[in-house]
Amino acid sequence: MTMLSVNVNKIALLRNSRGRDFPSVVEFAKKFIALGAQGITVHPRQDERHITRQDAYDLAELLVDYPGVEFNIEGYPSEEFLQLVEDCKPDQCTLVPDAVDQLTSDHGWDVAWHSELLEMVTTRLKKSGIRVAAFLDPDVEQVRRVASTGVDRIELYTEEYASAYGTREQAAVLAKYADAAAEAQRLELEVNAGHDLDSHNLATFLTIPGILEVSIGHVLTVECIEQGMPTVMAKYLEICQASA
Numbered sequence: 001m002t003m004l005s006v007n008v009n010k011i012a013l014l015r016n017s018r019g020r021d022f023p024s025v026v027e028f029a030k031k032f033i034a035l036g037a038q039g040i041t042v043h044p045r046q047d048e049r050h051i052t053r054q055d056a057y058d059l060a061e062l063l064v065d066y067p068g069v070e071f072n073i074e075g076y077p078s079e080e081f082l083q084l085v086e087d088c089k090p091d092q093c094t095l096v097p098d099a100v101d102q103l104t105s106d107h108g109w110d111v112a113w114h115s116e117l118l119e120m121v122t123t124r125l126k127k128s129g130i131r132v133a134a135f136l137d138p139d140v141e142q143v144r145r146v147a148s149t150g151v152d153r154i155e156l157y158t159e160e161y162a163s164a165y166g167t168r169e170q171a172a173v174l175a176k177y178a179d180a181a182a183e184a185q186r187l188e189l190e191v192n193a194g195h196d197l198d199s200h201n202l203a204t205f206l207t208i209p210g211i212l213e214v215s216i217g218h219v220l221t222v223e224c225i226e227q228g229m230p231t232v233m234a235k236y237l238e239i240c241q242a243s244a
Contacts, residue, residue, distance in 0.1 A: 007217025
């Protein structure tokens with residue numbers, strides 16, 4: 001069964017637009033957990049345009065009381081980010097190759113250029129008992145390269161799949177992801193996935209065997225506004241529970 005981790009960045013974005021703690025990221029995390037979320041994901045950026053450093057600390061404190069719920073912090077491994085992660089000690093840190101001014105994540109690591117960085121950061125975070133995942137495109141060669149850095153997992157960047165869903169390219173693109181996942185598993189790397197997955201395209205993506213975790217935030221938040229949190233969370237959990 002695939003685990004559902006809810007990314008609460010968009011809750012923070014709404015909160016920040018009004019200058020007070022409403023809606024509360026912590027309170028919404030509690031709501032998602034009560035509705036069955038098995039993880040909470042945040043992606044703090046340097047400009048704090050959504051999740052702030054304080055949010056990360058607050059969620060780390062909250063999740064101490066929910067030992068079965070995973071805390072996943074995503075981001076580019078700057079020194080400031082790494083210190084935050086080491087302070088919060090999440091279950092998982094997902095390393096993402098984002099530029100400072102990037103609107104949203106839009107590519108995976110080029111491991112040939114960044115293998116030394118990934119290896120150094122992975123070694124450092126593992127000393128704190130933190131599982132490390134690397135954000136990758138569905139490229140078998142990148143999977144092979146990242147295996148030597150010591151990461152525990154990869155997170156497949158799924159925007160290409162989401163864009164191809166419902167088109168003639170869907171089967172071919174899905175096959176690329178299946179090949180990348182299979183190669184990771186052959187190399188004893190675990191596999192996560194995320195970005196633009198939604199309640200329409202998720203079930204087909206999860207026909208790929210062994211996807212352990214999906215991180216979903218933007219569309220899930222919009223769907224919660226449209227349909228209500230209980231309905232949306234039940235839908236996603238049903239899809240994840242039926243996964244390959």
